[in-house]
Amino acid sequence: MTAPVTGDDLHPWQQALRAQFPIVTQHPELAYLDSAATAQKPQAVLDTVQSYLTTSNANAARGTYPWANRTTELVERTRERVARFLGDTEPDRSAVHFTSGTTEGLRVIARDWLPGFLRDGDEIVVPDADHQANITPWLEAQQLLARQGVHVRVVPMP
Ligand SMILES: Cc1ncc(COP(=O)(O)O)c(C=O)c1O
Numbered sequence: 001m002t003a004p005v006t007g008d009d010l011h012p013w014q015q016a017l018r019a020q021f022p023i024v025t026q027h028p029e030l031a032y033l034d035s036a037a038t039a040q041k042p043q044a045v046l047d048t049v050q051s052y053l054t055t056s057n058a059n060a061a062r063g064t065y066p067w068a069n070r071t072t073e074l075v076e077r078t079r080e081r082v083a084r085f086l087g088d089t090e091p092d093r094s095a096v097h098f099t100s101g102t103t104e105g106l107r108v109i110a111r112d113w114l115p116g117f118l119r120d121g122d123e124i125v126v127p128d129a130d131h132q133a134n135i136t137p138w139l140e141a142q143q144l145l146a147r148q149g150v151h152v153r154v155v156p157m158p
Pocket of ligand 1: 102
């Protein structure tokens with residue numbers, strides 16, 4: 001059991017930050033620590049998602065009708081902003097990829113990106129204490145990597 005967080009315990013910047021999250025303001029007694037699994041959304045994100053779904057919900061980079069064009073533009077603009085946020089100095093040639101989550105992101109790395117940099121005899125070492133999100137993708141890519149002589153080892157952590 002944690003003690004309830006009250007406004008008095010917090011700095012003004014912390015209060016301002018919490019105030020952006022409706023779910024947090026509705027449950028002021030809770031401290032949410034599961035952001036790696038699901039991030040809570042601030043009002044700005046909730047508003048943007050609502051606006052997107054009610055004005056231009058369509059597939060990006062696949063259609064030629066106005067909603068699809070608008071979605072493509074939004075995705076590309078977001079890609080650039082994320083690249084700039086991460087320090088990319090040439091954001092329009094950035095390599096920002098959006099995936100559904102950590103597991104899928106690591107699947108893309110293990111299967112599609114990293115093999116190009118590996119050589120016969122290389123080893124990928126994964127601590128068995130890691131979250132499944134960082135174990136499953138490597139085990140799934142094991143056979144593919146073995147074809148180029150790369151071995152995946154899941155090692156016990158002391
Ligand atoms: C600690 C931690 N890391 C990573 C993940 C990855 O989740 P996902 O692949 O669903 O993004 C989770 C999901 O529960 C998690 O709890």
